[in-house]
Amino acid sequence: MGLDIWMRENPLTYIWVGSYAVAFIIFAVEIAMVIHKRKITLQQVRLMREASEEE
């Protein structure tokens, strides 16, 4: 009940925090995960390359 009243009194805050902020946080987390995955994969490839050079 409290949320119903609050959302009707503060519709723009409700929209921004509830949907736009959530969507942009999801995008930011996705970007961070993709960048992290690339770093890890590059590291693995470098290690494999170094190991094959030592052999």
Next chain:
Amino acid sequence: MAINWFKYSAPTTFYPLAGKLIPWFAISSAILFAVGLYIGFVVAPSDATQGEFYRIIFIHVPSSIISMFLYLIMAGYAALGLIFNTRLSSMMASAIAPTGALFAFISLWTGALWGKPMWGAWWVWDARLTSELILLFLYLGFIALHASIDDPRRADRAAALLAIVGSVNVPIIYFSVKWWNTLHQGSTIKYSGTSMHIAMQQAMFTMLAACWLYAIAIALMRVRSIILEREKNTKWITELAEVK
């Protein structure tokens, strides 16, 4: 000058091309997000019946459209990989799936946020909402099935079948509001015209373009990692500047 598209179907040529394209898509997407939000929150007027709550559509509608389009593109790439045994097609399908799932989630989440003040409920088992939820499960099923099989080529084939069969859900989502009596409203923008204010249309289409460019940029970023991982035993990968 004719472009040899087949040249870019090989990971060796696609990898550097994707690297060059990513900044363009990412920057364009960021600019369009800023413009779309400005039009949507500053220029566009309040709705006569929904007040300010209608502004959720500027993220909800693009997310829903992108989630459906990405599924069709993913299924298309998966089918190409299955039929022609092309490595890059299957890699693209795997790269698109997580982004598609996130857009489906954002669509459901923002829809629930709109539903509460408008319908008085976060969720109803309406045909449009339920079919979109099934789309999210199909994306998650594709990702889980692919991850559960160790051999990447076998994983590609198994997940491709799921993607192709699941594509039947996309027209069901689109036509659900026509085929059944749904609480979810029908299309506001039709071929015959629209009653939407011009600024609302501009905001929605700008946000749609921003989401589309974002999806392309992130899928290209992810496919580069997949190419690196799958081709790590090849000579061309070890000769890349970023590996040295």
